[in-house]
Amino acid sequence: MKRRLMIIIAMILLATTKPNNALAVQNEVLEDAVLSILFPSINAQLYKMFGPGGKYNCAAITNLKKKYNGTYVFGATIQLVAYKPDQPPPYTLVKFNFSNDDGEWSIKSVTKESIQTKTTSLCRPPV
Numbered sequence: 709m710k711r712r713l714m715i716i717i718a719m720i721l722l723a724t725t726k727p728n729n730a731l732a733v734q735n736e737v738l739e740d741a742v743l744s745i746l747f748p749s750i751n752a753q754l755y756k757m758f759g760p761g762g763k764y765n766c767a768a769i770t771n772l773k774k775k776y777n778g779t780y781v782f783g784a785t786i787q788l789v790a791y792k793p794d795q796p797p798p799y800t801l802v803k804f805n806f807s808n809d810d811g812e813w814s815i816k817s818v819t820k821e822s823i824q825t826k827t828t829s830l831c832r833p834p835v
Contacts (some may be wrong), residue, residue, distance in 0.1 A: 740834050764788045768830035782809050798822040
């Protein structure tokens, strides 16, 4: 009797458990895919802003919106922390606003601000 009860409880737990970890990993993979599409433009813009040798970390999509229903036109905001090698803080938080209104992703605006941070190693690495 105890064994049957344990099997029933285990089956109920398995049936009601959601695969949250799998969904989180899938979202991270999708975010990485979008970032990989936008990185050539980001790298070119960072080179213009900071020159050669600039590095960045903590790239993340902070906003992604569909502009028009029934289309594949989006607006996206990507932020990252930019710095030079061996540079002490403050680092620079750079925000890129992208759009694909004309079919190709392009940077619409860039903002940057100084931030006091001690490390950039706390960011999520690519999956």
